[in-house]
Amino acid sequence: MAITEKIPASGLIEKLPGGGVFLTTTENIFKWAKVSSLWPLTFGLACCAIEMIAAGASRFDIDRFGSGVFRASPRQCDVLILAGTVSVKMGNCIKRLYAQMPEPKYVIAMGNCAITGGIFCYDTYSVMKGTEELGIPVDVYIPGCPPRPESLFFGLMKLQEMIRKEKNAAR
Amino acid sequence: MQPDKIFSLLKLKFSQATQEGSCGAVVIPRERLLDVAKYLISSELSFDNLHCITAVDRQERIELVYIFFSLQARHNLTVKVYLTPDDLKVESLASFWKSADWFEREIYDLFGVTFRNHPNLRRILNPEDWKDHPLRKNFSRSDFIKKERY
Numbered sequence: 001m002a003i004t005e006k007i008p009a010s011g012l013i014e015k016l017p018g019g020g021v022f023l024t025t026t027e028n029i030f031k032w033a034k035v036s037s038l039w040p041l042t043f044g045l046a047c048c049a050i051e052m053i054a055a056g057a058s059r060f061d062i063d064r065f066g067s068g069v070f071r072a073s074p075r076q077c078d079v080l081i082l083a084g085t086v087s088v089k090m091g092n093c094i095k096r097l098y099a100q101m102p103e104p105k106y107v108i109a110m111g112n113c114a115i116t117g118g119i120f121c122y123d124t125y126s127v128m129k130g131t132e133e134l135g136i137p138v139d140v141y142i143p144g145c146p147p148r149p150e151s152l153f154f155g156l157m158k159l160q161e162m163i164r165k166e167k168n169a170a171r
Numbered sequence: 172m173q174p175d176k177i178f179s180l181l182k183l184k185f186s187q188a189t190q191e192g193s194c195g196a197v198v199i200p201r202e203r204l205l206d207v208a209k210y211l212i213s214s215e216l217s218f219d220n221l222h223c224i225t226a227v228d229r230q231e232r233i234e235l236v237y238i239f240f241s242l243q244a245r246h247n248l249t250v251k252v253y254l255t256p257d258d259l260k261v262e263s264l265a266s267f268w269k270s271a272d273w274f275e276r277e278i279y280d281l282f283g284v285t286f287r288n289h290p291n292l293r294r295i296l297n298p299e300d301w302k303d304h305p306l307r308k309n310f311s312r313s314d315f316i317k318k319e320r321y
Contacts, residue, residue, distance in 0.1 A: 088297075088298060089296075089297065089298050121316060122316050122317065122318035123315075123316070123317060123318050124315075125305040125310070125312065125315055126296075126297065126305070129314075129316075
């Protein structure tokens, strides 16, 4: 009973007598699949990437959230975790990577540098003042310098929550 | 070898060389840089390692600072060259020390000093379409946010 309460739209689920068969809507199935396999792009920019690597290792284990499959190609991933300082020279590269990702795609800005430029906001000629300056829409901001792996997981869970609330899951 | 001994050897060969400040840096005229470099690498001083090249913007002049090290004799030497802002050109040392290649590219990128006879003088850190040199004191740009000083 307790498990069915945690499943989205559990009121729609029916258990047939004698077997483990569920009835649900296709939208919920799509959302469940999307939420459980948010594959990130292997893309670290600075020290936040070290925390992202720690999140991937066994002590914190990002695999518990279905996001452990760091893809080496933007064409195979769903979420772009911008972990670190976005420099001006890297800006075009990030725009191209984002454009190559297939829809639906999500962006997590991890750390103060990726949000506003952080400590590099003033007196620096080479750092973008945040990811949004590149024209890339950000779904989840994770503050911290750098944020701990737990914060990254919290951001990831917020993103999963956002996807569960999406209107059209099959977009 | 002691720094004073190195300086006296240099002074014998190049009479225009002067010693500057407490650190004992040797200042040489820009025209003699290639001769000094040839002497440093081939004489008994045997400076086989160009440790670092950097630059300082003093506004009325730009100083190039060369730090040499000898792996055999284990002594070092700092050489300075003064450049006037209206004529930022100097000979490249890349033919003597290979490490000079990237150091000089970096100084070209950040200070705008042109090195003659450099094998590949392009920007090394900043985007290639930039026109300005960010470590100059007079550098400013519209998206460059200056922090107030207290």
